[in-house]
Structures are given as structure tokens and as C-alpha cells.
Amino acid sequence: MDKPILVIKNLSVGYDNPLIKNINTQLKSSDFTVLLGSNGAGKSTLIKTITNKIPHLSGSILVENNLIKNYSNIQLSKKIAIVSTHNQFDLNLTVY
Numbered sequence: 001m002d003k004p005i006l007v008i009k010n011l012s013v014g015y016d017n018p019l020i021k022n023i024n025t026q027l028k029s030s031d032f033t034v035l036l037g038s039n040g041a042g043k044s045t046l047i048k049t050i051t052n053k054i055p056h057l058s059g060s061i062l063v064e065n066n067l068i069k070n071y072s073n074i075q076l077s078k079k080i081a082i083v084s085t086h087n088q089f090d091l092n093l094t095v096y
Contacts, residue, residue: 002028005079006050011059013042013049018057020046052076 004026011023019042027033037043048054050061052068061068063079071079 002030005029005064007060007062007065008050009060009062011049011061012057013045013054014057015045015054023059047082051080051082 006027008023008025012018012021013023014020023046035043035046045054049056050068052071052073063071063076068076
């Protein structure tokens with residue numbers, strides 16, 4: 001049985017005020033997860049929080065049983081992958 005790679009406990013996300021409160025979930029490496037919601041519901045804010053781009057307001061995020069704040073950006077990028085529909089980088093790369 002797969003162990004959870006991501007555990008979220010009582011997480012509240014937002015900026016000054018919470019957009020989403022008391023999120024509790026766990027994801028295993030074998031899971032395929034989709035995040036759906038209406039505009040302004042907090043989807044992007046949740047993703048930014050899970051990837052440690054913005055701080056969470058309360059609760060905890062654990063990746064492989066370690067608090068997310070204990071990971072550098074490089075270490076975290078080796079554990080979590082996000083597929084976005086927006087082009088976030090202007091890298092000007094050519095692929096052969």
C-alpha cells in the first residue's frame with residue numbers, strides 16, 4: 001500500500017484573510033489529482049501555498065513526513081510537479 005507523499009492538515013490559505021479554511025487531505029504517489037473550482041475560489045492560492053511560493057495562514061503541509069518549510073525550492077521541485085495551463089516562464093528555448 002502506498003504511503004502518502006503529501007499530507008495537508010487543517011490548512012487555511014489566502015493572503016490577509018483565508019480563501020479556503022481547514023483543508024485536510026493526503027495524496028499518494030500513485031494518485032492522479034485534479035483541482036476544480038470556480039474563478040476566485042482559491043485554486044491558484046492553494047497551489048502556490050503547497051509549492052511554498054506563499055506562506056500558509058494556519059495548519060501544516062508535509063511532504064514525505066517533513067514540513068514543507070524544511071525543503072529548499074530545489075529539493076521541493078524534485079518531490080512535487082504541477083502542470084499549469086498558463087505559461088509562467090519566458091525561457092525562449094529551442095527543442096531539437
